[in-house]
Amino acid sequence: xxxxxxxxxxxxxxxxxxxxxxxxxxxxxxxxxxxxxxxxxxxxxxxxxxxxxxxxxxxxxxxxxxxxxxxxxxxxxxxxxxxxxxxxxxxxxxxxxxxxxxxxxxxxxxxxxxxxxxxxxxxxxxxxxxxxxxxxxxxxxxxxxxxxxxxxxxxxxxxxxxxxxxxxxxxxxxxxxxxxxxxxxxxxxxxxxxxxxxxxxxxxxxxxxxxxxxxxxxxxxxxxxxxxxxxxxx
Amino acid sequence: xxxxxxxxxxxxxxxxxxxxxxxxxxxxxxxxxxxxxxxxxxxxxxxxxxxxxxxxxxxxxxxxxxxxxxxxxxxxxxxxxxxxxxxxxxxxxxxxxxxxxxxxxxxxxxxxxxxxxxxxxxxxxxxxxxxxxxxxxxxxxxxxxxxxxxxxxxxxxxxxxxxxxxxxxxxxxxxxxxxxxxxxxxxxxxxxxxxxxxxxxxxxxxxxxxxxxxxxxxxxxxxxxxxxxxxxxxxxxxxxxxxxxxxxxxxxxxxxxxxxxxxxxxxxxxxxxxxxxxxxxxxxxxxxxxxxxxxxxxxxxxxxxxxxxxxxxxxxxxxxxxxxxxxxxxxxxxxxxxxxxxxxxxxxxxxxxxxxxxxxxxxxxxxxxxxxxxxxxxxxxxxxxxxxxxxxxxxxxxxxxxxxxxxxxxxxxxxxxxxxxxxxxxxxxxxxxxxxxxxxxxxxxxxxxxxxxxxxxxxxxxxxxxxxxxxxxxxxxxxxxxxxxxxxxxxxxxxxxxxxxxxxxxxxxxxxxxxxxxxxxxxxxxxxxxxxxxxxxxxx
Ligand SMILES: [Zn+2]
Numbered sequence: 001x002x003x004x005x006x007x008x009x010x011x012x013x014x015x016x017x018x019x020x021x022x023x024x025x026x027x028x029x030x031x032x033x034x035x036x037x038x039x040x041x042x043x044x045x046x047x048x049x050x051x052x053x054x055x056x057x058x059x060x061x062x063x064x065x066x067x068x069x070x071x072x073x074x075x076x077x078x079x080x081x082x083x084x085x086x087x088x089x090x091x092x093x094x095x096x097x098x099x100x101x102x103x104x105x106x107x108x109x110x111x112x113x114x115x116x117x118x119x120x121x122x123x124x125x126x127x128x129x130x131x132x133x134x135x136x137x138x139x140x141x142x143x144x145x146x147x148x149x150x151x152x153x154x155x156x157x158x159x160x161x162x163x164x165x166x167x168x169x170x171x172x173x174x175x176x177x178x179x180x181x182x183x184x185x186x187x188x189x190x191x192x193x194x195x196x197x198x199x200x201x202x203x204x205x206x207x208x209x210x211x212x213x214x215x216x217x218x219x220x221x222x223x224x225x226x227x228x229x230x231x232x233x234x
Numbered sequence: 235x236x237x238x239x240x241x242x243x244x245x246x247x248x249x250x251x252x253x254x255x256x257x258x259x260x261x262x263x264x265x266x267x268x269x270x271x272x273x274x275x276x277x278x279x280x281x282x283x284x285x286x287x288x289x290x291x292x293x294x295x296x297x298x299x300x301x302x303x304x305x306x307x308x309x310x311x312x313x314x315x316x317x318x319x320x321x322x323x324x325x326x327x328x329x330x331x332x333x334x335x336x337x338x339x340x341x342x343x344x345x346x347x348x349x350x351x352x353x354x355x356x357x358x359x360x361x362x363x364x365x366x367x368x369x370x371x372x373x374x375x376x377x378x379x380x381x382x383x384x385x386x387x388x389x390x391x392x393x394x395x396x397x398x399x400x401x402x403x404x405x406x407x408x409x410x411x412x413x414x415x416x417x418x419x420x421x422x423x424x425x426x427x428x429x430x431x432x433x434x435x436x437x438x439x440x441x442x443x444x445x446x447x448x449x450x451x452x453x454x455x456x457x458x459x460x461x462x463x464x465x466x467x468x469x470x471x472x473x474x475x476x477x478x479x480x481x482x483x484x485x486x487x488x489x490x491x492x493x494x495x496x497x498x499x500x501x502x503x504x505x506x507x508x509x510x511x512x513x514x515x516x517x518x519x520x521x522x523x524x525x526x527x528x529x530x531x532x533x534x535x536x537x538x539x540x541x542x543x544x545x546x547x548x549x550x551x552x553x554x555x556x557x558x559x560x561x562x563x564x565x566x567x568x569x570x571x572x573x574x575x576x577x578x579x580x581x582x583x584x585x586x587x588x589x590x591x592x593x594x595x596x597x598x599x600x601x602x603x604x605x606x607x608x609x610x611x612x613x614x615x616x617x618x619x620x621x622x623x624x625x626x627x628x629x630x631x632x633x634x635x636x637x638x639x640x641x642x643x644x645x646x647x648x649x650x651x652x653x654x655x656x657x658x659x660x661x662x663x664x665x666x667x668x669x670x671x672x673x674x675x676x677x678x679x680x681x682x683x684x685x686x687x688x689x690x691x692x693x694x695x696x697x698x699x700x701x702x703x704x705x706x707x708x709x710x711x712x713x714x715x716x717x718x719x720x721x722x723x724x725x726x727x728x729x730x731x732x733x734x735x736x737x738x739x740x741x742x743x744x745x746x747x748x749x750x751x752x753x754x755x756x757x758x759x760x761x762x763x764x765x766x767x768x769x770x771x772x773x774x
Binding site: 082084101103206210211212216 | 344345360361371409422427428457465468469471472473474475477479520521522523524525526529533534569570572573574687689691720721722723724
């Protein structure tokens with residue numbers, strides 16, 4: 001299942017961006033258009049004995065939510081920003097209609113502070129600013145800037161979609177691996193054929209606090225999660 | 235005798251702490267005198283054979299003996315001593331027994347049947363809350379649950395005109411507090427939305443608020459707000475949706491159905507409660523479990539009372555009843571910190587439980603109030619190596635006379651505290667790279683969640699052991715090494731301790747089945763005759 005190719009929507013996107021601008025939260029000084037994207041990720045380990053990873057996934061963005069989903073539709077994640085400015089993070093297991101929640105009390109104690117700009121744009125403003133502007137270009141008919149530099153010891157090459165405030169590609173290299181992220185499709189959320197699972201439907205999922213896993217030794221879902229994923233490395 | 239009835243350690247502790255404060259080690263004579271004084275004190279100990287007016291049951295969830303020992307040292311080192319000589323408040327109680335924690339169907343139990351045993355006098359199955367083991371796990375029928383429910387000490391207290399309260403740092407609908415007031419064959423059915431379609435047994439939160447004996451439960455303080463709010467209402471602190479599908483706002487119902495009732499969800503509201511003007515207090519300070527004590531003040535947005543503050547407020551409300559009260563207080567997150575493989579938070583939450591016990595004992599009269607401190611089960615948490623006296627409990631083991639940490643046979647240092655299993659395994663997990671693990675999964679480079687602790691779902695085999703530094707292992711987020719890789723560290727099956735003081739505390743002696751705790755409380759409260767009738771009625 002693919003998001004409809006982007007060319008058809010260039011005009012729509014422009015309109016949608018403007019129409020959605022009033023809905024989008026601008027508390028961070030950013031107006032982010034609501035979008036549906038499909039990305040491809042390719043991880044190439046320096047150590048050739050390790051396997052390369054290819055993954056395609058969906059990315060949906062609204063003013064106050066970011067949702068992702070694996071190409072097979074089985075797993076995803078959702079971040080929702082509330083009116084109090086807090087961010088609720090859940091992992092989604094669609095086949096089991098289960099959401100695993102990472103609670104604020106534990107997130108706070110984990111010293112995790114979510115940067116909403118980074119979540120919804122994949123790069124923080126600070127990271128973007130620290131990369132050097134190289135040249136303008138056009139990707140998928142959209143204004144783009146090539147930016148390069150180093151962040152946390154990794155060399156980065158980013159094609160930045162200026163109006164969408166999303167990367168068309170990110171190539172990260174360090175001594176261990178190369179991670180390549182590439183945009184395959186992009187469309188306004190309103191018109192995309194591939195919709196995210198609705199927040200209302202996720203609300204009807206079984207909700208588990210991740211902290212409770214240790215006490216759910218006989219729960220079929222938790223058992224399956226540990227057993228199935230545990231086999232991946234063997 | 236392996237463990238000592240009539241144990242008095244006050245003398246030893248006082249003597250040894252004074253000596254250390256003076257930077258002098260106790261002399262051989264000091265040790266001898268302290269030992270003798272303990273025996274003399276024991277000779278002067280007279281069992282309190284009165285009936286108890288009140289009972290306070292403290293449960294450290296997952297607070298095994300190794301956790302108590304390590305916490306005692308942790309606490310003592312913070313006070314400036316070597317640590318080993320220190321005693322947590324409840325360790326000074328005169329009576330002690332060991333509790334066999336297995337459940338009807340598990341060698342190593344969970345918190346549901348263990349608390350069921352403690353508050354009903356009957357052992358049951360994993361996941362069961364105050365129902366007998368003869369029914370099916372997740373029995374959906376309210377009728378079947380009703381026919382197989384076990385009367386709890388809290389219910390009997392209410393039936394006898396006493397007041398009752400539950401306090402926890404976990405969700406107030408979590409297994410340990412829930413077993414006091416709810417009956418269900420699935421501990422996870424905390425809100426109506428947690429139950430499968432067609433289940434008629436009420437969810438745990440509803441059972442708490444709908445509790446009807448003698449005007450309802452007086453005090454319920456802890457976490458778990460989301461399960462009391464409908465999904466159409468957002469959380470006052472975080473803005474996330476409630477978890478009830480039935481539209482009930484149980485916080486509002488608590489206030490409307492009880493007399494002189496209040497509901498609070500932050501510390502300012504909690505502090506404003508006048509116990510003399512409030513007869514029923516519901517306090518829910520987080521949507522799920524409240525913060526670890528180590529993080530509470532620094533990280534909580536709206537402010538939360540400590541376990542000590544909740545305990546003392548609860549006592550102030552409950553003690554107004556001249557018929558007495560039953561109060562259960564749980565240090566619920568000792569267990570969670572251990573499951574996460576993080577000793578620091580387990581020890582600091584145990585320290586806070588000890589502080590709550592100390593504050594409670596100051597408020598009550600031990601002549602008329604039985605105080606019990608125990609655990610539901612242990613954890614696979616060990617204190618090992620041959621560290622020198624006073625070695626930092628979270629640190630690398632360093633032996634007597636050694637200038638650097640002791641090395642293992644790979645030539646690598648190791649910590650005193652370790653786990654037999656859990657997320658501290660040092661192979662690469664799907665969340666953290668090979669080597670030492672931390673409570674915080676660092677934000678991964680590149681766009682990825684990085685928004686959780688370390689609850690891995692897969693591991694690669696570790697190659698050797700990591701080279702540990704003092705800075706790494708004494709960091710509060712360090713996860714002690716585990717042998718067996720697991721997403722969550724597990725409970726352990728060895729016995730746990732029961733500490734008791736007050737009326738009939740001397741009935742705790744020897745190694746007992748965990749359900750004996752109920753029977754001592756019932757005897758102390760004078761429920762045993764009354765209970766024989768219920769026994770026949772409820773336990774066919
Ligand atoms: Zn547990």
